[in-house]
Amino acid sequence: MTILDDLLQNNKSIKNIVILSGAGVSAESGIRTFRDSNGLWEDHSIEEVATPEAFQKNPKLVHNFYNQRRKQLLSSEVNFNKAHQIITEIEDSNLYNIVVITQNVDDLHERSGTKNVIHMHGELLKTKCTSCNISSPIDSDLNTLSICSQCNEKGTLRPDIVWFGEMPYQLNEIETYLNSADLFLSIGTSGQVYPAAMFVSTTPSECIKLEINIEKTNISNQFDYSIQDSSSKGMEILKNYLLPQK
Template sequence: MYQQIVVLTGAGISAESGLRTFRDQDGLWEEHKIEDVATPEGYARDPLLVERFYNARWQQFHNGAIEPNAGHMALAKLEKEFTGELLVVTQNIDDLHERAGSQRLLHMHGELTKGRCPRSQQTFLLTEPFGPKHTCTCCIPAQRLRPHVVWFGEMPFGLDRIQHALDSCDLFIAIGTSGTVYPAAGFVDTANHHGAQTVEINLVEADRHSQFQYHLQGKASEIVPKLVEDILQGKILSN
């Protein structure tokens, strides 16, 4: 059986729950220029525009129609029943993993359900969209909270913890992500270097330059539950 597993999830798994992915093919994020809504400089220029952008995402998360899918549920089951070590790293800022029951979870790009003090970096849970009343309680005077989201030019969260997990894992699974943007693009190389099996699950065909040893093409909601059952039964990936 596997002893230590690292799972990386991306936009593809959330898209199956009905969430739109941020970036469109034309490089816009929901009809906005990336530099306007996803950079520290854009926030400094027009914080209200950035808040409106993320509030629209917040509303989408909480419209009652978005629920965890079978892929999310399967990963929560793996966490509950797997006897080894498991870390789920997600590039997604939604809370679908949490709603499915996952707890051993690291949001490397932040969480839309939280605001962050720009001075102390302390985070605060949000139960409603951003507004002027959302200020911190850690500073005097209180600071207006910014979205707890990693923007372009900022460092993802938890890289040391992720690196440590990849150094010792024997199975690395990437779900619904191209894995072509660093630092996440380097995760498969690290896992391969340390002798882990590596598998990607995606709707599209494997890139011919892919470093993954295995490629499972199809929906995460269909493939992940089957893979989880195999892992829990002690099966090892093979050709």
């Protein structure tokens, strides 16, 4: 009997599953982020492209950066992977109430078919107007002259990305989900970005806490069990416990 058998064999008592997905999940689809190489994202530092101050100082550079990321995301090279797919299968089974809280700004969870997704750090395929504050879908480039489709102001659009120093989205809703979690899964997240790193400690004490990450994290000791492997391999292991065997 393994530790996982022990934790999950009575999975009938698991109803609410909260999944926190991080950079490791997107990395398997070829999407890189700051965490991959010394805090650089495609040769740009956080200070250059991911703070409100950076956007104020050099909006052109920041727009170009996110335009490229958006293009890459929409290119035929990028597809959802096995980890996204298994999460969708678990949701589709209707055996559980699932919410995916993602730190990722891509739409790969949605593309694989997962419905209940919270983008706590915003979305590449959305723009937010700094004048009317409305967020709208976008699949083309933005620039400093772009016109808001909602209020018709010019030059007020920014990427709808939660930058460093800004408040993540839907934290109250996230807290409600965490408070009623029976199983908390942290997948592909380094445990270094707050407040996401605190989510595990926000779950009830009886909640089963599992971590899947390629390496041990700073907060691994707060979980009941850590699978040190890729997101897709880890999810394949969990799938055997959560879905009836065919």
